[in-house]
Amino acid sequence: MEPVTIQGIPCYAPDLAFDNLGFHPEALTILSNMERNNFWYISRNEVLKKTLKMFLKDKPSEMLEVGCGNGTVLRALSELKNLHLTGGDIYLSGVKFAQTQAPGVNFIQINAENIPFENKYDAIVKEKFLKTGWGYNYLKRSLKNYFEAKT
Numbered sequence: 001m002e003p004v005t006i007q008g009i010p011c012y013a014p015d016l017a018f019d020n021l022g023f024h025p026e027a028l029t030i031l032s033n034m035e036r037n038n039f040w041y042i043s044r045n046e047v048l049k050k051t052l053k054m055f056l057k058d059k060p061s062e063m064l065e066v067g068c069g070n071g072t073v074l075r076a077l078s079e080l081k082n083l084h085l086t087g088g089d090i091y092l093s094g095v096k097f098a099q100t101q102a103p104g105v106n107f108i109q110i111n112a113e114n115i116p117f118e119n120k121y122d123a124i125v126k127e128k129f130l131k132t133g134w135g136y137n138y139l140k141r142s143l144k145n146y147f148e149a150k151t
Contacts, residue, residue, distance in 0.1 A: 013111035017092040045076035071098030
């Protein structure tokens with residue numbers, strides 16, 4: 001599947017890129033500022049970094065964060081060596097904001113329920129998406145199919 005480029009971002013679900021009903025882009029700034037100094041978010045990012053290091057063993061790896069939102073997780077993970085990061089979010093406004101928070105990271109607009117890649121990523125982080133509970137079963141099936149195709 002070839003993406004459509006909108007505002008310089010490869011979009012794999014362009015029909016959903018601006019469908020932000022119930023989502024307030026100004027909340028990205030508020031949340032990002034809060035997450036920088038909040039013990040829970042700092043600790044969560046440290047756990048993610050340690051987990052990725054344990055499983056990927058510092059070998060060159062590709063990682064996708066599904067639902068990257070404001071880019072806080074990607075900013076923290078960018079400290080890891082040999083990890084090539086891609087952030088994906090359904091909302092183009094979120095992707096554009098995350099770009100400002102995590103320079104050097106690749107970004108795409110994507111529907112987490114339909115990941116259009118096979119054998120591209122060694123790890124997929126989906127922490128925020130699952131925490132909300134939105135589409136959990138769809139995402140679970142999508143990731144299961146993705147990793148079954150990889151093996």
